[in-house]
Amino acid sequence: MQDTENMAAELEFEEDEPPFSDPEDFVDDIDDEDLTAQEQVLTVRFSCQLLEDVLRERPLEADGIDSVVVVDNVPQVGPERLEKLKNVIHKIFSKFGKITNEFYPEAAGTTKGYIFLEYASPNQALEAVKNADGYKLDKQHTFRINLFTDFDKYMNISDQWETPEKQPFKDFGNMRHWLEDPDCRDQYSVIYESGERTAIFSNDPKEPMLAEERSRWTETYVRWSPKGTYLATFHQRGIALWGGEKFKQIQRFSHQGVSLIDFSPCERYVVTFSPLMDTKEDPQAIIIWDILTGQKKRGFHCESSAHWPIFKWSQDGKFFARMTQDTLSIYETPSMGLLDKKSLKINGIKDFSWSPGDNIIAFWVPEDKDIPARVTLMQFPSRLEIRVRNLFNVVDCKLHWQRQGDYLCVKVDRTPRGTQGVVTNFEIFRMREKQVPVDVVEMKESIIAFAWEPNGSKFAVLHGESPRINASFYHVKSNGKIDLIKMFDKQQANSIFWSPQGQFLVLAGLRSMNGALAFVDTSDCTIMNFAEHYMASDVEWDPTGRYVVTSVSWWSHKVDNAYWLWTFQGRLLQKNNKDRFCQLLWRPCPPSLLGQEQIKAIKKDLKKYSKIFEQKDRLSQSKASKELVDKRRLMMEEYRRYRDNAIQLYNQQRDLRLQLRGGADTDELDSNVEDWEEETIEFFINEEIILLGDLE
């Protein structure tokens, strides 16, 4: 009670505060002795609590200054633009709290270039400093923000160096835990029950093993990061990243109404898109986040998300680029600023794409009066044009990079002069050869699908019109030739899926083609197996190229939702039915840590290793059949016991049965043979007409 009395006395000195103590003539008419001990304790506690709350809010001496921030690098404007500037500043900074005061110092007719803003509380000021510092208003102005008190602090830095306190380490566990599975099982995510449940399984040829399962883990769908470290889930308020052994939440990004995301290849950044959040002054439709720190790095406008991802990343994550009308803008990380502070003006640019192997962009522009259409390869950051290729009478182009960036295929649709129809050429750029020579492959039919072999130099094409669809396989040889290795005709296919390791592929007729599958080995272009997964909507290879999953998603077909597991040769291993199954995604693997030499060495000794694996497989198989056999034996024994009891009861009731049927024994079908009547029925079997004339 001592303390509260003192504090109450202190409060009385505050000029503007209403007195908290009882007015002088107040008579407490509740006699303390009348209150029970408990009531007394409660009253004391209650008043202490009240006082605590009040004291927390009491104005502190340094309060006003703690809520002030200084913003530097504000544009210097004259009075005519001041209003607009104030509005922009207000919009940007109101996000962090209520601005109670603002001051724009002026000199010689314009603002000085720095301003003071006061918030309603120090917390809001801190938010502003945390989030708005480094904000790029435009090319010349990047805001720098500090707390006003910081100025003070920095001015008074002591000469003595104090070691900064260590922050507690947030241990998420081993983020690569799944790779250490002793049986090398890959993981995949499954969404089912129309999105209600999401589960992670480890792939085992016998049966999928559940690693984690959660209800309403995501509100729409999920995405893995490119190296498999994170699982991203979608929610109304933003996205969340999960990882580690137990799939703990690593990071959360708030972006209201987010609908699409994209990761940088290095897994350092994630780009989120929401159609809801976009204002003229403060673009928020696309936001780029730093995954490790959780910070919002930059926001961008976005007119439409029709071609997501809008920002395409270079293979090492150093650059990201986007195309707008006649412009190609390339940004660099980690500053998030435009490379060389300006975008590239490319009139008529239609499409661009980064090489997956180097920092090279390929883009094309259509014909412009006398200038023919062009495909250009440009290196970054140098902006050197490595190669330019002119194309004539072009209708459309599509860029297809080979997985390692060794080749670029430009599919060119042209209308040759004097003709009406459209023909297609493949212009193959050999990226690894000096001066990037280009070879042309002419295609006579319309193209349905095209795909490069990963890790290799072949490509597969589906061409023709249904029902006459052909599959052709080409090999880009190093001697300058491109050979047609093989063509299969009359295929039921509309998509090509190469194994991520190359050599094998699946030709699939998805959706309307009822799920016809062909498993091909392109080393000799043989079809290993024909199969079918009726109404399959998706095909997914596992990252090692050992297994293929075909699935019927509830999003495209409301019945028979399931995913089937096949070997790369086309042997069906499992059929997994899941109620309202929606999506299966394999967890990607980070690139192997083994060097090329080591991989070669392992391949040489493969025989040695395969013996060990075979033994293991045999053991586990026989174990499985033994388990199954044991289970069946038990079930049969149980069933027999039940049946024996039932039959016993049945035999006991025999007399009752005879009674009910007036003495007729009907227990067996042949119980009362005497009652049987024999009837001969004639059936008409066949009619044969022989013309008498023929007999002669």
Add this chain to the structure above:
Amino acid sequence: KPILLQGHERSITQIKYNREGDLLFSVAKDTVTNVWYSVNGERLGTYNGHTGAVWCVDVDWDTKNVLTGSADNSCRLWDCETGKQLALLETSSAVRTCGFDFSGNIIMFSTDKQMGYQCFLNYFDLRDPQQIEDNNPYLSVPCSESKITSAVWGPLGEFVIAGHESGEIKQFSAKSGEILKTAKEHTKQINDIQSSVDLTMVISASKDCTAKLFDSATLEHIKTFKTERPVNSSSISPIMDHVVMGGGQEAMEVTTTSTRIGKFEARFFHAAYEEEFGRVKGHFGPINCVSFHPDGKSYSSGGEDGYVRIHYFDPHYFDFELEA
């Protein structure tokens, strides 16, 4: 090769063998009740009279009388041999399921919950002609909760085992009408209940994509057979440890036209292992009713396509064994 019976213009609702198996009865939504020789599929005759879809059919143990129930709000008794209608029992709503008891003296049928009328389970004793004349069942049990969708008699005519829209299975006493036992194992509507030939077990087929085996006397749940489609009907083999199931979906629920001909299959499960071991294709639509022949050497299925197919098993079927 299956024998194809073409005698109905609309989907088959039920098929029944007589006790000896020489006759197969089929009823359908086209108001027609047919009877066929099961040995060669030749049609013996038709029972004419119903004016609405016929939902159920049963024949007594001696193959003397035939009982049918229809959406025309009547349950009719017929002379099997002559085809003459012996009795017409009018009801206030459609008759969904009907059957003769073990002795053939008592009949039961259930009526639908329709147009303000409740579901009733009615019992008539055929030895008392007055009941038939006055259309006055000796016992009428109301089912206020979930309506009865399918029912069979218990082993000695003491109770009826009924499956409900809720998925529950109940035993209704034939003397008092009280509920003797209840089993709550299915999660969706029971489409069909059939007994084993010796009446010791019943198998229930449900919309929840499973069929379950129960003991008739105790309603103890013995086995479950799982599929990915709703099960419309199931039957227990008289001689092997097998059950057959037929299903699919109603025509209005299938939104895409299947380009696969004859895709709807009857599935065979091992009764003890609960594992599927065979499928028979052939119907052009969902299978509505399946039934083993009393000698276990063949089975029949009636489909949404209006066809009844009789399949005789080849020797393989009897030799087939799952490793155990």
